[in-house]
Amino acid sequence: MSCIRALRNRIGVRSVVFLALLAVVATMFSGATETYASSDQSDVVPDTPMAPPEEHEDGDGDAELPWLFAVFFITWAAFFGYVFVMSRRQREMQREIEALSLALQEREQREAEAETKASATDG
Amino acid sequence: MVDVGELQGVAKVSNGRGGGYAREGLLFASAALMGLTLYLIYFWVPTELNLGISQRIFYFHVPLAWLGMLSMMFVAGASVAYLITGKEKWDSLAYATAELGVLFASLILITGVVWARGDLGWWWTWDAKLTTTLILWFIYVGYLMIRSYAPKGSQGARYGAVVGLMGAIDAPIIYMATVWWNTAHPELNTGPLAEDVDALGSGRIYATLLISAVTFTVLYAYMLVERYSLRRTEAALDELYQSAA
Numbered sequence: 001m002s003c004i005r006a007l008r009n010r011i012g013v014r015s016v017v018f019l020a021l022l023a024v025v026a027t028m029f030s031g032a033t034e035t036y037a038s039s040d041q042s043d044v045v046p047d048t049p050m051a052p053p054e055e056h057e058d059g060d061g062d063a064e065l066p067w068l069f070a071v072f073f074i075t076w077a078a079f080f081g082y083v084f085v086m087s088r089r090q091r092e093m094q095r096e097i098e099a100l101s102l103a104l105q106e107r108e109q110r111e112a113e114a115e116t117k118a119s120a121t122d123g
Numbered sequence: 124m125v126d127v128g129e130l131q132g133v134a135k136v137s138n139g140r141g142g143g144y145a146r147e148g149l150l151f152a153s154a155a156l157m158g159l160t161l162y163l164i165y166f167w168v169p170t171e172l173n174l175g176i177s178q179r180i181f182y183f184h185v186p187l188a189w190l191g192m193l194s195m196m197f198v199a200g201a202s203v204a205y206l207i208t209g210k211e212k213w214d215s216l217a218y219a220t221a222e223l224g225v226l227f228a229s230l231i232l233i234t235g236v237v238w239a240r241g242d243l244g245w246w247w248t249w250d251a252k253l254t255t256t257l258i259l260w261f262i263y264v265g266y267l268m269i270r271s272y273a274p275k276g277s278q279g280a281r282y283g284a285v286v287g288l289m290g291a292i293d294a295p296i297i298y299m300a301t302v303w304w305n306t307a308h309p310e311l312n313t314g315p316l317a318e319d320v321d322a323l324g325s326g327r328i329y330a331t332l333l334i335s336a337v338t339f340t341v342l343y344a345y346m347l348v349e350r351y352s353l354r355r356t357e358a359a360l361d362e363l364y365q366s367a368a
Contacts, residue, residue, distance in 0.1 A: 064177035067241025071180045071234045075187070079342070082226055086349055093356055100363065 149345035156338035160331075168331040177241045182331055184234040186339035188256075191231045192294045193343075194224030195259060198266065199291030202284035211358060214280040217287055219350040221266045223343065228260040252300040252308035255293060262290035275361060 164182050171178035201217035204210070235253070240246050247253065266286045273279030301308055 064175050064241050067177050067237050068179055071183060071237050074233055074237070075183055075230055078226060078230055079346075083346070083349075086346075086353060090353055090356075093353075093360060096360060100360075 146345065146348055149341060149348060153338065153342040153345050156334070156341055160335045160338045163331045163334060168327050171328070174242055177238060180234055180238040180241075182335040183339075184231065184238060185332060186336040187227050187230045187234060189336060190339055190343045191224060191227040191256075191259065192297065194220045194227055195262075195290055195294045198224060198263075198287040202287035205280060206284050209277070211280075212355070214284070215351055215354040215358060217284065218270060219347055219354050221263055221270075221283075221287065222350060223346055224263040225260070225267060227343075228256070228263055231256060232260060250306040250308060251304040252297065252306045255297045255300055259290070259293050259297060262286065262293060266290065 160182070164179050168179070168182070170176055197220035198217050201213045201220065205213035205217060232253075235256075236246050239248075266283055269286055270279055270283045273282045300306055
């Protein structure tokens with residue numbers, strides 16, 4: 001649990017949710033072959049106009065698994081990467097705002113001090 | 124002159140406290156829906172006889188395509204609104220949707236290319252559907268490049284708005300490509316222009332596709348809200364720097 005908390009503090013709750021989804025995807029990958037193997041004939045959909053039957057070469061589907069995994073991996077990697085970049089940019093801006101705020105406070109303080117000195121000199 | 128109060132306002136937006144519950148709600152809704160969608164794709168929907176297991180790519184590819192085109196519509200709509208009103212929020216919306224458009228258009232192309240390689244044996248062919256989709260990707264990238272290189276402020280926003288409007292012409296061409304031309308891409312299986320409403324072959328396939336589309340749309344909404352507020356913060360911070368200088 002402390003590991004999850006540390007991860008959450010470090011990269012934020014949104015990134016943790018996406019990581020959890022990646023884990024779910026990985027788990028699903030391990031089950032995909034079984035699903036295909038256990039699909040009985042009544043569960044298989046007959047001809048559809050998506051592609052001519054002769055263009056589908058093999059029947060067992062195992063050869064196609066890497067392509068399926070590649071697509072799901074790339075999609076999830078892209079989403080995760082994008083959200084990660086967004087959250088990093090958000091943190092950077094937060095730091096910029098804090099630095100700007102500090103610089104402004106210092107400047108206001110200096111100006112106030114200068115005014116006090118000037119009024120004391122005039123007095 | 125910038126004051127600390129203004130900065131606190133910007134910081135509040137940047138922290139995500141503006142509409143924070145809605146964002147978290149969208150995030151958790153998309154996570155829950157994605158779990159359901161993955162279950163449906165891997166365990167519930169039947170395997171399509173002709174295309175085999177690689178047909179499951181379809182449940183990612185089609186929603187990505189739908190959202191890629193929706194992005195283009197958003198960019199165009201927000202660009203028109205910006206050109207009419209001159210309000211910065213429309214420009215921020217156009218920019219955020221264009222950036223998401225690049226992401227989704229890239230994923231449309233990648234998922235399509237990988238699916239074609241796995242199922243048909245080729246990576247790419249210069250047919251109408253694929254080529255117009257590639258053009259859509261270039262339009263999105265062009266939009267972002269113009270925004271990067273054009274002067275900051277209203278001038279750059281106007282240039283971008285014009286490109287965004289031109290890009291909207293491509294979206295209907297992509298949709299109609301399989302109707303107008305003889306393409307290697309499969310015909311329309313869903314939507315008002317699909318010739319055969321039973322083309323998907325199974326109610327389960329249709330239901331999974333529908334739920335997958337809803338899931339990706341919720342995820343898209345979440346990313347859009349995040350990117351939009353980030354863009355607004357960037358713009359506010361830029362203004363603060365300019366007035367502080």
